[in-house]
Amino acid sequence: MNLITREALLSFRRTRTLSALSVTTIAFALFVTGLFGLVALNLRGALRQVAERVQVIAFIKRETPSQQITAAMSDIAVFPEVLSVQYVSETQALERAQRELTEFQDVYKDLEVNPLPPSIELSLKPEFRDARHAAAVADRLHGFEFVDEVKFGQDWVQRLDSLRDIAGLVGLAIGLAFALVSIVIIGVTIRITVLQREREIHIMRLVGATDWFVRGPFLVEGAIKGFLGGTVALLLCASVFAAFRAQRIGLGVGLRFFSPGEAFLLLLFGVLLGFGGSLVSVSRHLRHV
């Protein structure tokens, strides 16, 4: 192992330009992948925040005895989809309307009779914040006789669903495409390294080196290049992210950078790319000699 590392470092030093080129290529490929990852990550975050507003509201017939509502609420609270249940009385509903709908403040102020019915507001667990589950919950709420009407903003929840589907699909496709392009580019760079050292490989084999011994330095070298490329890519991503946030192009949604775990994944991806690319290139070469 010691010897293989020495050989890897030696080749690194001997082919400085080519090594620098490989690292730059890997860095660039990973940088683009990383940027895309950041966009996807933040988009998903934004969608999740929007989805938090998915609520199912059951309007309740006036004059329903409060014990009945309280009893029903504890039944509803144990629905598998339900995260929390909140009772909003007529008075609370009016106060909220006056507070939130400032344009109509005067209208609400002059009312003699409160037109707003009391309601139960349900928020759903994250994995159930879509049209299908909201509709299912709404259906079940209709089963309570004191429930007058149920709303969950069907239109926009459905739109949110399709947005999520599209974002997921496009994300996957572009992500895969970038990853593939990185793999191809890195494979080509490493192939050049292998061809440049064809003679050396040939001599190694003549003096009795095993295939694994021949591969070893290339694999170590590939992994190191992948790691360096990944590090550079992360730094580039971080500076682009910082510049972007400094300009406050935020959409009112808190932008975030990679978590340490995600950053580690990007680095790992780089190392695997370098390692895997080398393995494929060298093995393919060895099959012909």
Added chain:
Amino acid sequence: MIRFSKVSKRYPTGTDAAVDEVSFHIGRGEFVFLTGHSGAGKTTILKLMFAEERPTSGEVRVSGFGIGGLRREEVPRLRRRLGIVFQDFRLLEARTAAENVAFALEVTGARADGIPARVARVLDQVGLAMKAEALPRELSGGEQQRVAIARALVNDPPVLLADEPTGNLDERATRGVFQLLCDINTAGTVVVMATHDLDLVRHANKRTLEMRDGRVVFDSASDATESW
């Protein structure tokens, strides 16, 4: 040590067999010249010996290894028991003479602390102790070939194969390298040397296998000389 039994070799692209039904035996301690016109099949015979090529038919045995059925993973074990020398030296340009020799030991997984002494010993044996730290481009052709021979010797192989080792050398360097190979042979190593240098062959008085169009047409060790 080396036995060819009705060995033929056909290259995928070739029309005629490069080696055609060749049989011979080389025993312990022998020094054998392989001669013949260009394209006669000398290099192919040597390549069969170090498993760079596999026989199309017939059996090749070298130091107990059957070349025909040798698996790819077993080839390194065979090569560690052979020394191989070429006309073009095949040294690693970026490494010194000593590093080139040490390399052949390192790939075998030899203990690191024993390497410098063994390298010094073989470099001394080929008369290059003074040039251990020189790069190949700083050495003459004859000196480079000595480094290559030192590299071939460092694993103490029972067999040394040389494909026109003097092909790129002048007369003086040729005699030096040949003398070195003779000394190695005297010390017990089998040497098989392909060469064009008929002068050398004539004056050396060693066993000679002469090839023509893929066949061995003359073996100085056997009474029977095939007619052609």
